[in-house]
Amino acid sequence: MAVRLVILDLDRTLWDHHNATELRAPFTRIDEQTVADATGVHVTLQPGARALLDTLRERRILISIASWNQPAPASAILETLGLRDYFVHPKVEFHPYKERTVSDLVRELSEEGVRLRPEEILYVDDRALHLRRVRRAVGPVQVLQAGVDIRDLRDVIGYLDRDPASTHSPVTAEEG
Numbered sequence: 001m002a003v004r005l006v007i008l009d010l011d012r013t014l015w016d017h018h019n020a021t022e023l024r025a026p027f028t029r030i031d032e033q034t035v036a037d038a039t040g041v042h043v044t045l046q047p048g049a050r051a052l053l054d055t056l057r058e059r060r061i062l063i064s065i066a067s068w069n070q071p072a073p074a075s076a077i078l079e080t081l082g083l084r085d086y087f088v089h090p091k092v093e094f095h096p097y098k099e100r101t102v103s104d105l106v107r108e109l110s111e112e113g114v115r116l117r118p119e120e121i122l123y124v125d126d127r128a129l130h131l132r133r134v135r136r137a138v139g140p141v142q143v144l145q146a147g148v149d150i151r152d153l154r155d156v157i158g159y160l161d162r163d164p165a166s167t168h169s170p171v172t173a174e175e176g
């Protein structure tokens with residue numbers, strides 16, 4: 001089923017840093033892909049991040065965020081990179097329960113008239129635990145584990161364009 005919403009994790013999925021909550025404002029833009037925090041720590045977008053966001057927007061596929069972080073630093077990084085406008089209902093919440101985050105997101109979109117079947121959602125996260133819990137709570141959303149099912153975000157478009165008859169969907173998150 002065609003994907004209508006892509007939900008991205010942030011740490012080690014949209015960017016390389018493992019925990020944006022550790023970082024300190026203000027952030028300084030280094031280049032198109034990188035910001036530095038107040039202590040000089042760099043955060044760099046994963047390869048393919050901007051191309052993915054642009055391609056999804058061109059295709060009118062909704063993009064959102066499900067991140068376990070303090071909202072302030074994550075939002076500041078997105079703002080500094082000029083990425084805020086790509087996302088609908090981006091959710092950065094300081095708890096590990098992505099199933100709650102994603103359920104709330106889907107409900108909020110539904111309340112605005114955007115009703116999505118689980119199969120129309122693609123959720124990308126580097127942690128299999130989150131992928132499993134979201135599928136258990138929300139239903140059979142499509143999932144990709146960053147670093148396992150895909151090398152980086154360059155591979156997401158290839159996943160969306162695959163021939164479903166010849167390519168089996170990754171099942172990494174099915175076990176357990």
Ligand SMILES: [Mg+2]
Nearest residue numbers: 009011012126
């Ligand atoms: Mg992560």
